Amino acid sequence: MKGIILVMDGMGDRPLKELNGQTPLQAAKTPNTDQMAKEGINGIMDSIAPGIIPGSDTAHLAILGYDPYVVYTGRGPFEAYGVGVEVIPGDIAFRCNFSTEDEEGIVTDRRAGRVRDTADLIDELNKMVLEDHPDVKIIFKGSTGHRAVLVLRGEGLSDKVSDADPKVEGKPPKTVVALDGSPEAEKTADILNQIVKKSYEMIKDHPINVNRAENGEPAANVIIPRGAGAVPTVELLNDKYEVNSACIAETGLIVGICRFAGMDIIDMEGVTGGIDTNLGAFRDTILDQVKNSDHDLLLVNIKGADETGHDGQMKEKLEFIEEVDKIVMSELKDLEDVYLIITADHSTPISVKNHSGDPVPMLIKGPEVRVDDIEKFSEVDAVKGGLGRIRGSDVMNILMNLMNYAHKFGA
Amino acid sequence: MKGIILVMDGMGDRPLKELNGQTPLQAAKTPNTDQMAKEGINGIMDSIAPGIIPGSDTAHLAILGYDPYVVYTGRGPFEAYGVGVEVIPGDIAFRCNFSTEDEEGIVTDRRAGRVRDTADLIDELNKMVLEDHPDVKIIFKGSTGHRAVLVLRGEGLSDKVSDADPKVEGKPPKTVVALDGSPEAEKTADILNQIVKKSYEMIKDHPINVNRAENGEPAANVIIPRGAGAVPTVELLNDKYEVNSACIAETGLIVGICRFAGMDIIDMEGVTGGIDTNLGAFRDTILDQVKNSDHDLLLVNIKGADETGHDGQMKEKLEFIEEVDKIVMSELKDLEDVYLIITADHSTPISVKNHSGDPVPMLIKGPEVRVDDIEKFSEVDAVKGGLGRIRGSDVMNILMNLMNYAHKFGA
Numbered sequence: 001m002k003g004i005i006l007v008m009d010g011m012g013d014r015p016l017k018e019l020n021g022q023t024p025l026q027a028a029k030t031p032n033t034d035q036m037a038k039e040g041i042n043g044i045m046d047s048i049a050p051g052i053i054p055g056s057d058t059a060h061l062a063i064l065g066y067d068p069y070v071v072y073t074g075r076g077p078f079e080a081y082g083v084g085v086e087v088i089p090g091d092i093a094f095r096c097n098f099s100t101e102d103e104e105g106i107v108t109d110r111r112a113g114r115v116r117d118t119a120d121l122i123d124e125l126n127k128m129v130l131e132d133h134p135d136v137k138i139i140f141k142g143s144t145g146h147r148a149v150l151v152l153r154g155e156g157l158s159d160k161v162s163d164a165d166p167k168v169e170g171k172p173p174k175t176v177v178a179l180d181g182s183p184e185a186e187k188t189a190d191i192l193n194q195i196v197k198k199s200y201e202m203i204k205d206h207p208i209n210v211n212r213a214e215n216g217e218p219a220a221n222v223i224i225p226r227g228a229g230a231v232p233t234v235e236l237l238n239d240k241y242e243v244n245s246a247c248i249a250e251t252g253l254i255v256g257i258c259r260f261a262g263m264d265i266i267d268m269e270g271v272t273g274g275i276d277t278n279l280g281a282f283r284d285t286i287l288d289q290v291k292n293s294d295h296d297l298l299l300v301n302i303k304g305a306d307e308t309g310h311d312g313q314m315k316e317k318l319e320f321i322e323e324v325d326k327i328v329m330s331e332l333k334d335l336e337d338v339y340l341i342i343t344a345d346h347s348t349p350i351s352v353k354n355h356s357g358d359p360v361p362m363l364i365k366g367p368e369v370r371v372d373d374i375e376k377f378s379e380v381d382a383v384k385g386g387l388g389r390i391r392g393s394d395v396m397n398i399l400m401n402l403m404n405y406a407h408k409f410g411a
Numbered sequence: 412m413k414g415i416i417l418v419m420d421g422m423g424d425r426p427l428k429e430l431n432g433q434t435p436l437q438a439a440k441t442p443n444t445d446q447m448a449k450e451g452i453n454g455i456m457d458s459i460a461p462g463i464i465p466g467s468d469t470a471h472l473a474i475l476g477y478d479p480y481v482v483y484t485g486r487g488p489f490e491a492y493g494v495g496v497e498v499i500p501g502d503i504a505f506r507c508n509f510s511t512e513d514e515e516g517i518v519t520d521r522r523a524g525r526v527r528d529t530a531d532l533i534d535e536l537n538k539m540v541l542e543d544h545p546d547v548k549i550i551f552k553g554s555t556g557h558r559a560v561l562v563l564r565g566e567g568l569s570d571k572v573s574d575a576d577p578k579v580e581g582k583p584p585k586t587v588v589a590l591d592g593s594p595e596a597e598k599t600a601d602i603l604n605q606i607v608k609k610s611y612e613m614i615k616d617h618p619i620n621v622n623r624a625e626n627g628e629p630a631a632n633v634i635i636p637r638g639a640g641a642v643p644t645v646e647l648l649n650d651k652y653e654v655n656s657a658c659i660a661e662t663g664l665i666v667g668i669c670r671f672a673g674m675d676i677i678d679m680e681g682v683t684g685g686i687d688t689n690l691g692a693f694r695d696t697i698l699d700q701v702k703n704s705d706h707d708l709l710l711v712n713i714k715g716a717d718e719t720g721h722d723g724q725m726k727e728k729l730e731f732i733e734e735v736d737k738i739v740m741s742e743l744k745d746l747e748d749v750y751l752i753i754t755a756d757h758s759t760p761i762s763v764k765n766h767s768g769d770p771v772p773m774l775i776k777g778p779e780v781r782v783d784d785i786e787k788f789s790e791v792d793a794v795k796g797g798l799g800r801i802r803g804s805d806v807m808n809i810l811m812n813l814m815n816y817a818h819k820f821g822a
Contacts, residue, residue, distance in 0.1 A: 014779040021782065048820065050801055051808025055821020068821065075822055253822060351779060355819050357812030358781070380781050380797065389799030 001367075001403045002290055003243075004298045005063065005341045005395065006332070009056060009254075010306025011321065012347030012360035012379055016314060024305075024318040024350065025361070026378040032329035033342060033363075037377040040340075040365035043387020044379065045395070047346055051357040054392075056306070059345035060257045062392030064237060064299070071260075073159055074229025080149045082256025085141045089233040092157045092188060094225035096140075096148040097165065100218035101200055105172045110165070111146040112220035113212070118142045121203050121220060128202065130194050133187070138195065140223070143252065150225050152191060158184035163226035164196050173224050192225055199223040236262030237297075241400055244294055248285050249301040250277060258299060275304040275320045279327040287331060290338060296403075301345075302328070309348025317350060339366030339402050341395065342377065362387060362395075366402055412778075412814045413701055414654075415709045416474065416752045416806065417743070420467060420665075421717025422732065423758030423771040423790055427725060435716075435729040435761065436772070437789040443740035444753060444774075448788040451751075451776035454798025455790065456806070458757055462768040465803075467717070470756035471668045473803030475648060475710065482671075484570055485640025491560045493667025494552045500644040503568045503599060505636035507551075507559040508576065511629035512611055516583045521576070522557040523631035524623070529553045532614050532631060539613065541605050544598070549606065551634070554663065561636050563602060569595035574637035575607050584635050603636055610634040647673030648708075652811055655705055659696050660712040661688060669710060686715040686731045690738040698742060701749060707814075712756075713739070720759025728761060750777030750813050752806065753788065773798060773806075777813055 013023040020027075046052065047059035048068060057078050058068035072078075076093035087093060098118055100109035125140045136154035143149060160180040164173045176192040178185030200222045203209065209219040237245050239262075247258030250271035258265060268285050270278030282302060289295050302324060308317035332340055344360035361382035363374075372386035383389075390398070400406040424434040431438075457463065458470035459479060468489050469479035483489075487504035498504060509529055511520035536551045547565035554560060571591040575584045587603040589596030611633045614620065620630040648656050650673075658669030661682035669676060679696050681689030693713060700706055713735060719728035743751055755771035772793035774785075783797035794800075801809070811817040 015781055023781070044797075044799065049808065050805035051810070051812040051817065053812060053817050053819045055819055058821030072821060078822075349779070352815060356815075357808065357817055380783065383783065383797045383799065384795060389801075 001337055001339065002296050002298070003339045003341070003399045003403050004286065004290070004300060005343070005399065006300040007060070007063070007302070008305050008321070008324065008342070008344045009301055009303045010309045010346060010348030010355065011344035012358055013309065013317070014347070014349040014351055014356070014358060016350060018314060023379050024314060025321055026380060028318045028321040028325070030321060030325035030329070030377060032325050032333045033377040034375065036329070036333050036340065036342065036365040037363045037381070038375045039371060040363045041369040041372050041387055042361065042363045042374040042377070042382040042385025044359040044382050044389050045343055045362045045392060046359045046389070047392035049391065050359065053355050053357040054346045055355065056345050057253055057257055059392060060254060060301070063345065063395045064257070064261050065240065065393065065396040066234060066261070067393070071232045071234055073232055075227035076149070076229040077231045078253065078256045078260060079143065079227070080141070080151055080231070080256070081259040082252035083141045083143045083149050084259070085139060085149055085151050087151055087231045088153070089231050090153075091231040092152045092159050093229055093231060094150040095227040096150050096223050096225045098146045098148060098220035099222050099224050100220065101173075101222040107166055107169055107171060107173060107222070107224070109218040110169055110224070113218035115146050115212070115220040118146070118148065118220060120208055121206060122148065124203055124206055125199060125223065128195065128198055130191060130198070132194065133191050136191060146220065148223065150195070150223070152188065156184050157188045158182055159228040159230040160185040161189045161192060161228050164192060164224045165226040173222070196222065196224060234260070238262055241297070241396060242405060243297040245297040245299070246289060246293070246295040247299050248282065248289065249299070251301070251303050254301040263299065264295065273303040274307050275316055277302070277304055279323060283328045283331050286328070290335060306348045309350060310353055312350050312353045314350045337367065339364060339399060341399060359389065362390070364398070364402070368402060412748055412750065413707050413709070414750045414752070414810045414814050415697065415701070415711060416754070416810065417711040418471070418474070418713070419716050419732070419735065419753070419755045420712055420714045421720045421757060421759030421766065422755035423769055424720065424728070425758070425760040425762055425767070425769060427761060429725060434790050435725060436732055437791060439729045439732040439736070441733060441736035441740070441788060443736050443744050444788040445786065447740070447744050447751070447753065447776045448774045448792070449786045450782060451774045452780040452783050452798055453772065453774045453785040453788070453793040453796025455770040455793050455800050456754055456773045456803060457770045457800070458803035460802065461770065464766050464768040465757045466766065467756050468664055468668055470803060471665060471712070474756065474806045475668070475672050476651065476804065476807040477645060477672070478804070482643045482645055484643055486638035487560070487570075487640035488642045489664065489667045489671060490554065490638070491552070491562055491642070491667070492670040493663035494554045494560050495670070496550060496552045496560055496562050498562055498642045499564070500642050502642040503563045503570050504640055504642060505561040506638040507561050507634045507636045509557045509559060509631035510633050510635050511631065512633040518577055518580055518582060518584060518633070518635070520629040521580055521635070524629035526557050526623070526631040529557070529559065529631060531619055532617060533559065535614055535617055536610060536634065539606065539609055541602060541609070543605065544602050547602060557631065559634065561606070561634070563599065567595050568599045569593055570639040570641040571596040572600045572603060572639050575603060575635045576637040584633070607633060607635060645671070649673055652708070652807060653816060654708040656708040656710065657700060657704070657706040658710050659693065659700065660710070662712070662714050665712040674710065675706065684714045685718050686727055688713070688715055690734060694739045694742050697739070701746060717759045720761060721764055723761050723764045725761045748778065750775060750810060752810060770800065773801070775809070775813070779813065
């Protein structure tokens with residue numbers, strides 16, 4: 001038996017006047033998904049709790065059975081997982097920007113002219129050793145564009161430190177301070193302040209920046225950390241649920257969450273994270289994994305609908321949902337010996353242009369579900385289904401139960 | 412955007428044979444509320460948890476987002492808030508009765524002949540200083556009738572003390588004892604025993620009591636505390652949810668909860684807490700607050716239905732619900748740019764003549780709710796609505812999400 005959790009990122013929405021009071025999902029023509037709703041059991045889900053607005057990261061943590069209020073210590077660790085740093089419990093991780101600092105130490109461009117290709121700068125920064133803290137290992141890794149990750153590894157560190165990011169241009173980097181007054185936080189704050197200073201010394205005259213100056217581009221001459229988080233100790237998904245799990249996703253954030261959970265990551269060609277993504281690659285990868293791999297649990301995240309929500313693109317959201325139905329769902333609907341969960345991680349309503357705390361619809365299709373009388377997959381229809389209103393933290397337990405993987409609690 | 416939580420106190424009920432198996436709310440003609448149910452999203456709510464019987468106080472705490480199991484330390488503090496004592500965290504508060512004690516120290520009337528107008532007695536008692544505990548500030552405040560509030564302020568006090576109230580007449584006040592054996596509780600118990608004794612000495616010959624004796628009325632000559640509670644430290648509602656909140660209520664208990672939460676209290680003329688209350692004042696006050704105030708969150712509590720439940724008055728309960736529909740709901744149903752939640756804090760079934768743990772119906776009407784197909788507001792109809800079954804602790808989160816006031820947890 002195999003299980004698939006297919007997350008349409010940000011698919012949930014609110015009723016729209018332009019759609020006669022329907023949501024984009026309600027208004028979309030999704031015959032394949034609707035057939036699965038009809039053959040399955042339906043409900044609504046609050047990824048975290050009713051009304052709580054989830055991030056994609058905290059929502060996926062919850063859906064994978066982790067309590068985000070416990071394990072989500074900050075953005076840093078999940079960014080680090082996302083870009084593939086091999087972090088270990090106890091590491092303190094940060095998000096960073098390459099920024100532009102002038103000779104007076106003022107940040108003139110927080111994104112260093114949206115610099116790309118920072119690999120050589122990262123290599124240089126990875127030589128950094130602080131004289132005052134020679135025992136602390138300093139690890140940089142580049143992410144997309146001007147973004148990077150910083151990981152500190154060593155004894156006596158803390159994530160209770162403030163951000164160096166001044167948030168606005170025209171100011172110097174903020175002095176990092178200990179938030180709880182502990183010696184560990186004091187030490188970590190001191191390290192960060194030295195790293196900001198030293199990064200400027202190390203890369204201000206780097207050939208890349210000489211070259212950028214010649215082209216009239218802002219230098220990427222300082223690194224500014226924020227979003228401290230301590231890497232938590234958790235049980236890996238495969239151990240916790242006795243599965244062999246894999247992740248099929250197109251964004252670093254979701255890949256990071258899945259790496260955190262110890263899942264295998266399946267690469268795909270041509271996926272973009274937008275509505276122009278390669279849905280055929282999703283379809284083929286899922287089918288290949290179901291038919292030809294030893295993985296028995298797949299987490300799939302398709303990002304496009306969330307992007308359209310953030311951009312307020314109603315028509316594009318509706319059409320992308322229809323495309324997924326046509327290209328992906330059409331091939332999943334007849335899979336046998338598979339429990340398929342179709343849901344979203346959160347709503348990203350067109351009217352809000354951001355995530356919201358409205359619950360999302362969920363359907364489960366598979367050999368032994370208690371089929372209800374819902375005939376259409378939507379936020380409004382699913383409410384009357386056999387699942388009722390559940391939470392993200394219920395999803396893995398429900399799936400493991402249906403797959404007969406779960407163990408009895410008691411006698 | 413504004414939000415209103417309108418609580419019909421004790422409105423929920425159980426099916427009654429006399430109403431052909433309907434509840435009073437089901438049987439009542441409520442066209443205005445029904446229209447809102449039709450245009451809104453419906454569900455049922457357990458203020459605390461399924462089957463748990465809430466007080467009006469614990470239910471309102473939960474609905475306002477406070478965990479009653481944490482903040483509800485006893486009746487005392489909330490009575491103190493209710494009568495307007497400016498308590499501060501760490502204070503120990505008690506409910507008190509003025510009672511009648513005879514010369515042998517026996518309580519002959521626990522309510523001192525339901526004495527009224529105790530202001531002069533309170534003034535006298537507020538002069539009290541205990542020689543053994545000169546550092547402890549002793550604050551009395553009168554409530555309705557024979558009721559009063561006592562607040563102890565000082566170092567090293569505890570609410571882990573028993574009641575002085577003997578509960579029955581013909582016995583002396585109980586000796587207060589420490590419940591946990593701590594020095595703080597021992598000290599507090601000693602203070603209370605001295606207060607009971609000293610109150611008798613201070614007011615037994617007070618002119619009010621001389622006068623009562625002349626009229627053949629029982630003296631209000633001793634004060635008997637019970638219901639110890641330590642005033643908790645909590646985040647104010649306005650800070651927690653970034654709102655500017657106000658309370659429109661007619662009973663001290665609810666006003667006390669709202670003062671505890673730091674809400675503004677709006678006064679009304681002619682409200683009684685019974686079915687003879689001034690519903691026009693409620694209507695006008697709500698409309699005035701919506702249209703002319705800076706308050707963006709209103710908690711409204713209309714008490715009458717609860718009174719009829721306690722008294723087992725089926726017809727009166729049904730008719731009061733109809734009156735509220737006619738006078739109040741008729742004017743609320745067309746408000747724009749408002750999210751209006753209509754619900755109850757608990758059921759007070761006619762058959763039980765007390766609160767019960769049966770869930771209550773809830774509707775939410777507002778610009779972007781996912782409208783369901785419920786057409787009538789009742790305990791039975793609401794079950795099939797789009798909200799499903801939620802808890803009191805979800806209410807503020809759901810409302811803040813709809814109003815787009817909430818913040819994302821994660822990325």
